[in-house]
Amino acid sequence: MNLQDLQAKTLFMFGKPRAFSHAEFQSQIQHHKLNFVEEYHEDVDLLIEGRMMTPYEQNLSDDLYENKKIESISIDVFEKVLAGSLEDDTLLMSLKLSHDKERLKSFLQNSCISNSLFLKLVKLYSWSGEDFFENDDNRDVSAAFISRFYENIERNHNVQYATSGFIQLVSQAKSSEILQAIADLEPLSYHPKIMMAIAMSKYCDEKMQKKLHKKRDEQIDEALSFNKNLSLALVDGFMKEKTLGSNIAKSRELDTSLFEKLQNFAPHLASNPSLTLKMQEQLLDFNELEIYLALAHNPNLKESLLKKLLEVENECIVSALYENHAMPVNFLEEAYKEGKYYASLAKNENTPVEILYQLQLDSRYERYVKTNRAFGKHIQSENIGWLV
Numbered sequence: 575m576n577l578q579d580l581q582a583k584t585l586f587m588f589g590k591p592r593a594f595s596h597a598e599f600q601s602q603i604q605h606h607k608l609n610f611v612e613e614y615h616e617d618v619d620l621l622i623e624g625r626m627m628t629p630y631e632q633n634l635s636d637d638l639y640e641n642k643k644i645e646s647i648s649i650d651v652f653e654k655v656l657a658g659s660l661e662d663d664t665l666l667m668s669l670k671l672s673h674d675k676e677r678l679k680s681f682l683q684n685s686c687i688s689n690s691l692f693l694k695l696v697k698l699y700s701w702s703g704e705d706f707f708e709n710d711d712n713r714d715v716s717a718a719f720i721s722r723f724y725e726n727i728e729r730n731h732n733v734q735y736a737t738s739g740f741i742q743l744v745s746q747a748k749s750s751e752i753l754q755a756i757a758d759l760e761p762l763s764y765h766p767k768i769m770m771a772i773a774m775s776k777y778c779d780e781k782m783q784k785k786l787h788k789k790r791d792e793q794i795d796e797a798l799s800f801n802k803n804l805s806l807a808l809v810d811g812f813m814k815e816k817t818l819g820s821n822i823a824k825s826r827e828l829d830t831s832l833f834e835k836l837q838n839f840a841p842h843l844a845s846n847p848s849l850t851l852k853m854q855e856q857l858l859d860f861n862e863l864e865i866y867l868a869l870a871h872n873p874n875l876k877e878s879l880l881k882k883l884l885e886v887e888n889e890c891i892v893s894a895l896y897e898n899h900a901m902p903v904n905f906l907e908e909a910y911k912e913g914k915y916y917a918s919l920a921k922n923e924n925t926p927v928e929i930l931y932q933l934q935l936d937s938r939y940e941r942y943v944k945t946n947r948a949f950g951k952h953i954q955s956e957n958i959g960w961l962v
Contacts, residue, residue: 575651577606577659584617585610588631589624593653593686598677602656621646650686657686662694669698679711683718692722693755701760706737712761716740719759723752737765744771750779757782766793773797780805800825802848806832828853844868851876863888870894877902893917899924923948 585608591599603610611618614634621644623635638644669678681687681695699715706716713735720739721727725746733739740756747753753772762768772778773786774797783805786794798804799812799821809826812818813835823839826832828848836843843849844857845868854876857865863886869875870883870891875898883895895901896909896918903926909915910929919925920933920942927949934943943949 575647575655577608577655580608580620580655581606583609583619585620585622586614586618587622587624587649587652588635589627589649591653592625592649593684594656595680598680599656606656606659618644620644622649622652623647624649653686657684657688660687660691662691665691666694666698669695675700675711679714682715685722689722692719693751696755697758704761705764706740706759706761707735708761723747737768740765740768741771744768744775747775748777750777750782753778754782757786766791770794770797774800776802778803780807783808796821802827809835841865841868845872847872847874849874851878854879858882863891866891867894871898873899875900880905897921917942921946927952 587610590596594602614621621635621638623646627635635646639646665681669681678695678698682692682699687695696715696719701712702709704712707713716739717734720734720743723743723746724730724733724739727734733742740759744753744756747756753775756762757769757772769786770793773783773794778786778801783798783801784807786798787808795812795818798808799818802825804812804822804826809822809832812822819836820839820842823836823842824845826846826848828836828843828846828850833843833849833853840857840860841862841864843853844865849857849872854869854872857869858879866883866886866888867890869879871894875883875895877900880895880898880900880902883891886892893915896906896915899922901922901924903924906919906922906925907929910919910925910932916933916936916939919929920939923946925933925946925948930943930946930949933939934949
């Protein structure tokens with residue numbers, strides 16, 4: 575169904591519009607020269623079922639449907655057709671010239687418009703120098719932004735009315751466009767933590783990274799240094815500072831060239847999960863306990879390295895290995911049989927659930943088992959609660 579099809583029909587609607595305000599709905603009807611009638615009669619070609627129908631309207635609609643006297647569609651379908659016909663540039667220019675804040679807010683709350691149009695419109699909104707939820711208008715626009723892009727919003731309705739919703743949006747966002755839109759929101763000046771979360775996101779592209787770095791803010795630079803996809807131009811500059819260089823060594827996705835550049839930060843490199851087997855072997859050749867320990871904690875430690883590190887006579891390193899999710903199950907089972915490293919086994923999400931059940935019976939390890947996410951998921955899936 576498209577507007578051209580609708581323009582050739584006589585239309586009638588029960589109830590009210592949903593996504594469009596009443597005034598905007600009427601404006602769109604007039605703009606597209608759609609033939610709406612105020613009362614139902616036999617010449618009506620299409621019935622639109624709106625929201626808040628009266629009992630009489632509902633009964634008549636049901637009767638017409640059951641007797642197949644007329645074609646009908648929901649208001650949601652009809653409004654999507656209307657929204658799809660909006661000309662972005664024309665609408666943006668109209669709103670800029672009119673300075674009609676209520677109309678702009680109405681469009682921002684319209685769930686039928688496209689995401690791309692929403693992001694263009696939100697740039698026009700004036701926050702009046704106030705925070706996201708400091709006044710009614712800002713609250714409505716903030717809620718519209720969060721609810722539009724938040725994954726599974728139906729499971730967490732309240733998040734759209736909290737600043738934490740923007741923080742969670744940043745963690746969910748897999749689009750630099752959405753991150754940039756959040757970064758451009760005026761109230762972000764009140765929330766440096768959100769800006770830092772954007773800086774750390776691997777979807778924060780090079781252009782955005784450079785823009786953030788230009789702020790010359792130490793906290794933002796530190797957040798950028800944890801970005802897995804930090805631009806190489808920033809990497810070179812940050813490596814001159816010890817803390818930032820260490821963060822890059824731990825966090826940045828590595829290739830051979832970058833790995834070689836970061837050799838001065840070897841103990842931090844050893845904890846980087848993107849290390850290849852060859853890189854791990856090169857770090858092992860440093861023969862330093864600090865590097866061994868970092869490798870032992872590395873979640874992507876290769877099995878051949880794991881076996882070599884088990885031979886190191888150091889309890890901290892061996893305990894870390896048995897706590898590492900990379901440890902094969904057969905190694906964990908063998909350690910349990912030998913009565914060793916129970917605390918590490920209780921923390922390891924890869925430890926078989928049967929062993930975790932046994933370990934939680936010992937008060938020394940019960941707390942570790944209860945904070946083991948894999949065991950927690952098992953308990954929830956079985957719906958059996960904690961054993962006492």
